[in-house]
Amino acid sequence: MKILVCISCVPDTTSKINFKNEDSEFDDYGVQYVINPNDEFGLTRAIWFKEKDNATIDVISVGEQSNETILRKALAIGADRAIRINAKAVDSFNVAKNISNFIKENSYDLIIAGRESIDYNGSMVPGMISEILNINFITNCVSIEINNNIATTKREMEGGIETLSCELPLIIGGQKGLVEESDLRIPNMRGIMQARQKPLDIIDAADSEKKTKTHKFYKPEEKKEIKMVSADNLDKLIDLLHNEAKVI
Amino acid sequence: MSIIAYIESNNGVAKKSAFEVISYAKNISNKLAVELIVVAVNINDTNEIFDYGPDKIITVNKEDIKIFNAKIYADIIYQIAKKNSANYVILGGGVDSKFLAPILSIKLNAGYLSNVVELPSNFEPFTVKRTSFSNKSFCDASIYSENKIISLSSNSYEKMKIPSNPQIIEFDVEIPNSTIKQDSIETAKGNISIADADIVVSAGRGMKGPENWHLIENLANTLNAATACSKPVSDLGWRPHSEHVGQTGKPVATNLYIAIGISGAIQHLAGVSSSKVKVVINNDPDAPFFKAADYGVIGDAFEVVPKLNEKLKAFKAENN
Ligand SMILES: Cc1cc2nc3c(=O)[nH]c(=O)nc-3n(C[C@H](O)[C@H](O)[C@H](O)COP(=O)(O)OP(=O)(O)OC[C@H]3O[C@@H](n4cnc5c(N)ncnc54)[C@H](O)[C@@H]3O)c2cc1C
Ligand SMILES: Nc1ncnc2c1ncn2[C@@H]1O[C@H](COP(=O)(O)O)[C@@H](O)[C@H]1O
Numbered sequence: 323m324k325i326l327v328c329i330s331c332v333p334d335t336t337s338k339i340n341f342k343n344e345d346s347e348f349d350d351y352g353v354q355y356v357i358n359p360n361d362e363f364g365l366t367r368a369i370w371f372k373e374k375d376n377a378t379i380d381v382i383s384v385g386e387q388s389n390e391t392i393l394r395k396a397l398a399i400g401a402d403r404a405i406r407i408n409a410k411a412v413d414s415f416n417v418a419k420n421i422s423n424f425i426k427e428n429s430y431d432l433i434i435a436g437r438e439s440i441d442y443n444g445s446m447v448p449g450m451i452s453e454i455l456n457i458n459f460i461t462n463c464v465s466i467e468i469n470n471n472i473a474t475t476k477r478e479m480e481g482g483i484e485t486l487s488c489e490l491p492l493i494i495g496g497q498k499g500l501v502e503e504s505d506l507r508i509p510n511m512r513g514i515m516q517a518r519q520k521p522l523d524i525i526d527a528a529d530s531e532k533k534t535k536t537h538k539f540y541k542p543e544e545k546k547e548i549k550m551v552s553a554d555n556l557d558k559l560i561d562l563l564h565n566e567a568k569v570i
Numbered sequence: 571m572s573i574i575a576y577i578e579s580n581n582g583v584a585k586k587s588a589f590e591v592i593s594y595a596k597n598i599s600n601k602l603a604v605e606l607i608v609v610a611v612n613i614n615d616t617n618e619i620f621d622y623g624p625d626k627i628i629t630v631n632k633e634d635i636k637i638f639n640a641k642i643y644a645d646i647i648y649q650i651a652k653k654n655s656a657n658y659v660i661l662g663g664g665v666d667s668k669f670l671a672p673i674l675s676i677k678l679n680a681g682y683l684s685n686v687v688e689l690p691s692n693f694e695p696f697t698v699k700r701t702s703f704s705n706k707s708f709c710d711a712s713i714y715s716e717n718k719i720i721s722l723s724s725n726s727y728e729k730m731k732i733p734s735n736p737q738i739i740e741f742d743v744e745i746p747n748s749t750i751k752q753d754s755i756e757t758a759k760g761n762i763s764i765a766d767a768d769i770v771v772s773a774g775r776g777m778k779g780p781e782n783w784h785l786i787e788n789l790a791n792t793l794n795a796a797t798a799c800s801k802p803v804s805d806l807g808w809r810p811h812s813e814h815v816g817q818t819g820k821p822v823a824t825n826l827y828i829a830i831g832i833s834g835a836i837q838h839l840a841g842v843s844s845s846k847v848k849v850v851i852n853n854d855p856d857a858p859f860f861k862a863a864d865y866g867v868i869g870d871a872f873e874v875v876p877k878l879n880e881k882l883k884a885f886k887a888e889n890n
Contacts, residue, residue: 333703335817335836335837335840336836336837339703339706339707341707348703360818414672414682415675415681415682418672418676440703440704440817440818441702441703442702442703443684443685443701443703443704444684445668445671445672445684446671446672446675446684447672448672449640449669449670449671449672449673449675450672450673450675450676452672452673453644453672453675453677454676458641458748458749458750459640459641459673460750461640461668462665462669474753478665478811478812479638479665479666480664480665480666480763480765480766481758481762481763481766482755482756482757482758483755483756483812484752484754484755484756485753485754485755486750486752486753487750487751487753488749488750488751489749498811498814498818499811502805503805532714533680533681533682533713533715534681534683534711534712534713534714535711535712536702536709536710536711537709537710537711537712538709538710539702539707539708539709539710540699540707540708540709540710541706541707541708542705542706542707542708542843545862545863545864546864548850548860548861548863548864548865548866549865549866550865550866550867550868551865551866551867552867553867553868553869553870553873553874553877556867556874556877556878556881557881559849559865559867559878560878560881560882560885562865563826563849563865564885564889567826567846567847567864567865569768569769569826569846569847570769570793570826570882570885
């Protein structure tokens with residue numbers, strides 16, 4: 323089985339979010355980049371397929387040179403080959419188009435992406451890839467098993483979970499549940515040494531068409547002063563919620 | 571030209587977010603002076619929709635599409651958009667809408683923006699405000715293609731009644747093939763989902779253990795609220811993953827978010843900051859959540875929560 327894991331490179335969740343150039347760009351001064359958490363669950367699930375079913379794992383990221391640290395980390399955790407498509411990822415459609423071009427030439431049985439990236443929160447790339455390539459797509463995936471070319475997955479819905487099955491090839495949008503937090507791997511010394519020998523291929527972006535553009539960022543408004551209510555006077559809280567905030 | 575509002579339903583009834591989506595689309599259709607078409611798939615009673623001003627309601631009722639399938643639903647909307655020369659499709663922020671929207675965007679060759687929170691600030695180019703960095707910021711983004719799709723975040727646009735007398739058309743769709751089959755479904759019975767709730771009661775590690783969650787559930791019952799939790803609580807298995815909210819869990823954008831025994835870590839706040847009013851109950855006056863909330867109570871959850879619940883019950887009894 324050939325697996326491709328799509329990795330988006332995002333600021334660490336503790337990062338302070340600041341902007342530069344008159345708020346037109348994210349300011350990554352002092353920011354540490356990490357594998358998008360949803361993709362990290364997917365990558366670990368892929369490694370289980372490798373360990374149990376001899377799958378091979380390629381990882382791909384559309385981005386600039388700085389993404390290579392993240393791709394090396396994926397190799398150190400257990401991926402076999404990394405690919406960076408050299409383009410600034412600014413439009414989901416463009417990212418999807420470029421990844422799709424790569425998949426067309428390399429054919430995979432399973433493509434694992436994340437439910438969403440935690441920076442631009444698009445929830446777009448895997449769904450777009452599925453339609454460009456006309457393959458099955460299941461998102462909000464919390465479990466995946468594969469037997470005889472049939473994938474069985476669980477999808478989190480509003481108010482429940484459904485079990486879906488289909489033939490491969492398939493692309494999923496994964497999230498926590500594919501594996502648990504405690505299953506995530508930290509690269510060890512041996513993995514890091516091996517990663518240096520593994521291929522990290524850089525390919526040119528073939529497609530430059532874009533449909534959207536982000537041009538200005540805002541920080542949320544400063545919070546107004548909090549109103550404290552004494553634990554002995556909860557009637558006051560109810561009064562404030564009813565008459566002032568009008569939410570109950 | 572026309573604009574389509576696609577609405578989600580639950581057991582044949584339009585969801586609350588449906589009316590926000592229609593009202594939002596109505597505003598754009600007025601500005602552009604084009605027809606507003608509501609697409610209602612498997613909705614039994616469309617009367618409620620009349621109140622929000624559509625020119626047309628296109629209904630699709632077929633037994634074999636009772637179960638949601640993103641590819642099939644995207645294709646249905648695509649067929650309706652083509653037939654009616656729609657170049658705008660507005661959807662809600664529900665899980666199903668966000669599942670089908672990227673598929674639809676490729677079919678319609680449309681630019682797509684998700685998590686939109688305001689009306690367009692400009693039409694040349696079409697520009698809207700959306701959340702980014704998991705609610706740690708907002709951004710303005712534009713769509714340059716002729717066809718446009720946006721998904722509107724729940725609770726970000728006020729529904730508005732503008733009654734109309736729409737034409738109702740049953741659409742005869744061609745149902746495409748999908749090889750994805752639903753084997754089974756487990757629904758969390760009786761629970762209100764976080765996405766649908768007006769009020770969310772959420773609790774953290776301060777509750778000490780799963781055996782104390784009846785306090786949280788009772789309060790949620792009184793308020794007709796959904797229950798949620800912080801990440802460690804779901805990691806520890808005290809509560810199901812589906813309740814985990816925050817940057818790496820579900821986003822919460824309700825009218826009222828009550829956080830009990832939650833410290834207010836940056837990753838938690840990121841996911842819940844879009845809620846309109848936040849109440850914090852914590853016994854540590856230095857808990858960071860107090861800096862990000864509207865109302866705060868310093869106290870022991872095990873005393874405050876049951877007391878608050880009793881008082882709210884009395885309040886509800888009086889006000890209903
Ligand atoms: C990559 C990453 C992603 C993350 N994503 C998320 C996320 O999406 N969502 C999320 O929630 N977290 C997330 N976290 C975890 C986050 O950093 C915090 O660890 C977590 O939110 C803390 O949960 P908590 O507030 O329940 O627990 P704690 O931090 O242990 O806080 C418990 C609180 O309860 C209070 N308390 C204790 N006893 C009582 C009592 N009797 N009455 C009242 N109050 C009491 C304490 O004062 C304290 O403030 C993430 C972390 C990382 C590294
Ligand atoms: N620049 C990128 N390179 C590779 N994969 C990406 C990129 N951006 C997004 N993805 C994948 O698509 C998923 C959803 O991202 P998004 O559509 O941006 O929310 C991510 O979790 C990744 O798996």
